[in-house]
Amino acid sequence: MAAALEDTPVTYEELADLERQFDDVETEIIRKQFELSRPLYQKRHKIVSQIPNFWPLVIEQAPPEIDEYIQPSDSAVLLNSLSSLDVSRFELEDAGSGEPRSFSVRLEFAENDYFEDKVIEKKFWHRKGPRNWSGLVSEPVEIKWKKGKDLTGGLLSLARKAWEEENAWAKDNPGKKQPKGLTETQEALRTSLENTGIGGISFFAWFGYIGSNISEEESKKEVERRIKARGENLVDGVEKADDSKGEDKGDDGGEDEEEEDDLEIFPDGEDLAICIAEDLWPSAVKYFTHAQEQDALSDDEFEESDEEMTESPTQAGAAERPSKKQRQD
């Protein structure tokens, strides 16, 4: 079929401009979503904070996409001492501007045997990068483990240390490329990662997730570059794949990036964050209600199967747990 724009008054610029307007509307809709639901989340927070085991019961019923990352030892901490979980869209200001896809997950804990922290909070920034990439980036968050109780086996603090050293170097050497090869801390981190069995990494290693190394400034530049590039590309009649453009600008592509990827202590960190923010958090009351049903069932009829549920609490009720929210439901 022949290219269709040749004999029409429509230009590629016009179409590209239209698409940009659609993107803006989509961002605006996501903002609206949080604006409209914020008062309800505040109300929910007040109500559920009066229910002592609310969040542990929600965690018990967590969907498989979250549950798979919770090891038995993590489960012990979460079920015994998680007192609150909150997701906020911290870049949304009252006026309603700001990136609505950035969010923070804040966990509160009661006194426990594992760490000193009462609050552990992890922020995720939605950024755009070269090669048409967009996604969530974060910073490793330290946890003050009690002696001999580090569930990540030292991984988390190594990840934090390596990240701090890298940042300090970048500050002292503005505009320069990080030297090739690994630092001492990075080597230690790599060795430590290699010695960790598959599937054996703690849920708490998630607090070490970094993601792509894209700063706020780089992300803003990338947005401007895309708007400009899009216009230019479309003048040729064909929108070139963005792959070819990345190398002109940001120097963080290529081999170095792969090396750094190897040092990510929780590679699925973004998926887990999204699942917490877009499923566990909005559907918490449904998961809680399911936990109650499980409980009532085991009290009434399956007295003996109760023990089983205690042994492997996060596995219970897989068949009956509420499904993810879908637009069309």
Added chain:
Amino acid sequence: MAAALEDTPVTYEELADLERQFDDVETEIIRKQFELSRPLYQKRHKIVSQIPNFWPLVIEQAPPEIDEYIQPSDSAVLLNSLSSLDVSRFELEDAGSGEPRSFSVRLEFAENDYFEDKVIEKKFWHRKGPRNWSGLVSEPVEIKWKKGKDLTGGLLSLARKAWEEENAWAKDNPGKKQPKGLTETQEALRTSLENTGIGGISFFAWFGYIGSNISEEESKKEVERRIKARGENLVDGVEKADDSKGEDKGDDGGEDEEEEDDLEIFPDGEDLAICIAEDLWPSAVKYFTHAQEQDALSDDEFEESDEEMTESPTQAGAAERPSKKQRQD
């Protein structure tokens, strides 16, 4: 873990009420989404209607979830004569009330060898039914096929006839249950369906999709019943699974329904409708741009592979087609 509400001032009614408020906000957000994007869709309509092959080029690049239903003979009609595709949320009034999940798909065609219709429109109503069901229901839409050109081999008009007969019977026998067994038309429809090879059903049979037999009134009653039942159930301390409730009310459950399901000529009708309304329609300009890229590639470099693309146009560019929109992108 013990049931958690016993020693708290929180009641199950309070939680159920909170969930209802969340549901209302979600519906409101979907309304807002269409309200905000409607002017842009109107603008897009004006622009793309100046591009002669716009919709055929979009169909060429349709995602696999749509493409799998387009047979080679369907493809010939769609690529040669589809002049417009429109999705509207017809239950949304200007004031912004109404069910935003109901929609209509309207196809316009140029003069062609297959049928007389210039416009074929199919409406989908979002309804709620017994057993916690919610989804899209529709009515079979007739197509005026030219002689010997019925791409559905008579299925579509049989489905329409059976549906009309059923409706006429229900009108003459208000409140009564349809008699057991199949009518003559239903028998003919079943035979015709049995003789159709798997995977051989035309895209145009989609216009015969009916879905669950839930009227507007039944759906409204079901919404009221759920609100009431939810409150009652929760007073016991356990929200009973809704399965047990269906039988008390609507009499359209059970064997009859299964028999009718067998007569659905396009069982995946709802999935296809949603994919058209939530992917093909909003991303049409992206699919069009990809079609242009394919075209430019084949013109410049792969002159000889051009023929291949013409033979199987809807298969082209599978690897490079834009992915579905996701919230976090």
